């Protein structure tokens with residue numbers, strides 16, 4: 001019996017991830033994402049201490065579908081990441097005098113960033129990166145108050161945050177040779193980061 005030859009997807013028309021990242025940046029940079037950097041998933045630093053910081057000292061613990069304990073434990077995360085080879089780092093910049101507040105202006109920025117990341121994930125899927133999965137910067141703010149533990153109101157846009165995936169963001173940036181610094185004043189400009197996992 002003649003065997004059917006499986007033809008793999010040609011991702012992004014064969015232009016390569018670096019060229020695709022450049023093209024995607026052209027679509028989004030006016031919305032706050034300032035850079036899209038391809039990198040290897042093996043450079044993502046997963047650390048138990050990040051999970052510890054979620055469990056102790058964060059007011060969002062056990063209040064959101066995008067944060068622990070609704071998100072996977074570090075061991076499971078390591079197994080999930082082992083199924084991916086490459087990723088895109090999304091870098092955005094903002095000055096947020098509302099950082100420690102929970103107001104409409106802060107939420108508008110968070111929602112925009114969230115939707116932008118999920119829409120990039122969708123574009124990548126359509127370009128042939130069928131395993132594309134987003135980890136979004138900060139926390140889901142699509143609802144004023146998360147419905148957790150009741151059913152999510154927008155399950156198609158529900159994703160874990162980068163931090164909830166126990167990712168040491170500073171350690172990962174260091175590994176990638178990307179300079180960053182901690183914003184210590186509410187008037188400082190700071191960077192935020194999302195990640196889209198790919199294969």
Ligand code: SF4
Nearest residue numbers: 140143146147152153
């Ligand atoms: S969409 Fe709403 S209910 Fe779902 S995770 Fe986000 S804030 Fe929570």
